[in-house]
Amino acid sequence: MCGLFFxxxxxxxxxxxxxxDQDRYGRFFHFLLAEGVYLAPSAYEAGFLSAAHDDAIIDTTISAAxxxxQQL
Structure with a gap:
């Protein structure tokens, strides 16, 4: 379980x-969504990593982040 705050x-x-900075989180969320990475739409929600997330998914997420x- 993790969370992300700017x-x-x-x-x-x-x-x-x-x-x-909730606005910055919103921009980050929408950028990742456009890259095919779905995060919780609110910074107040937790994110979860599981065994279903393989190396390719993790690498895609890191690259998109x-x-x-760089743009924020």
């Missing part, structure tokens, strides 16, 4: 979560 500092408290982060 913030200037560490996200450790609920207040930190509320201060995270790198492209997205």
């Amino acid at each position: 913030s200037e500092g560490a996200v450790q408290t609920f207040q930190d979560v509320m201060g995270a 790198r492209k997205a982060l």
Whole structure:
């Protein structure tokens, strides 16, 4: 289980979560979706990795995330 927040500092408290950049997460989500990678549509939802995710899927996700982060 994992989560992703865009913030200037560490996200450790609920207040930190509320201060995270939701617009940036939305842009990241839509970029990955366009690349065929589906994340939770809200940063407040958890993501899960399982044995069903093989190396090819993980590599695709990493590649799409790198492209997205370069544009954000």
